[in-house]
Amino acid sequence: MKIDVIKKLKEHGLKVTPQRVTILNAINEYGHANIDEIYQKAKATHYSMSLATVYKNVTSLVELNLLKELSLNSFKSKYEIVKEPHSHLVCKKCGSVEDIELSQEIEQNAAALASIKDFEAQDIEVEIYGLCRECREQGRV
Amino acid sequence: MKIDVIKKLKEHGLKVTPQRVTILNAINEYGHANIDEIYQKAKATHYSMSLATVYKNVTSLVELNLLKELSLNSFKSKYEIVKEPHSHLVCKKCGSVEDIELSQEIEQNAAALASIKDFEAQDIEVEIYGLCRECREQGRV
């Protein structure tokens, strides 16, 4: 696992357990995954993995800002490894999530407008809902 | 209730029941409200209102595009009456939601980037998470 992840865990008094490593790897392979997907993939590597362990770890990793939660309309929340800011294309039909780069003007614009409202902006989330190519091609509506 | 709401309900074969009217009014008074809040306020006006009725109606009104669901990190989904496109300031501490106008450049930018990825954009959701004035003043962190 990356040095900085280990460092961050230890800084917060969290231990580097094989379960944590497995969970982070599982999410990384998916790109974006919900709890069940993480559980299934993690279980494949680490047979004894418990669903409760996945929940507990995902929660603490989100608090540590190593993971980001994507709360989606109509689908269970997905989680991704925190990277540079970006936005998401979310298919309303199949629930797939794809990253896109959105101009950083948006972040600036958003932060500026927030401060006018006397709101301390910390992070911005942009989701574009619609239909992915696969679902359109297969005539799913 | 507004003519166009009645019209839209009837167009889709939905009846104009007092429960529906009450639920829409409750959401309108709140601005943004989750299921329990809607239920409590609606129940105050319409004593026999059932929680199941709130769930069923909110779901169908979202499908009709009269309501919009806001899926929030750490809080239960909130619902708002569909109006002109806008963004939201979401307080991580208290969960309050405030509307802000975000430049329509963003929508254009987003739609353009989506189409490059061969994605049919339908609607965009922008949430800015942070701390509201009240929570900062009261030292909540």
Added chain:
DNA sequence: CTGAAATTGATAATCATTATCAAAAGAATA
């Protein structure tokens, strides 16, 4: 190596949402 503290796994408890269905109500039509 040892011991304190955190973590895990199993599962019970809780909370949220959906399904079911008989009774009631809306609305189109005569």
Added chain:
DNA sequence: TATTCTTTTGATAATGATTATCAATTTCAG
């Protein structure tokens, strides 16, 4: 206005998701 058909409601059971509990195990600092 009465009739009839269809939707809706309310109550609650069933399901599904998440959190809490706790004894046994593991990590890791010293």
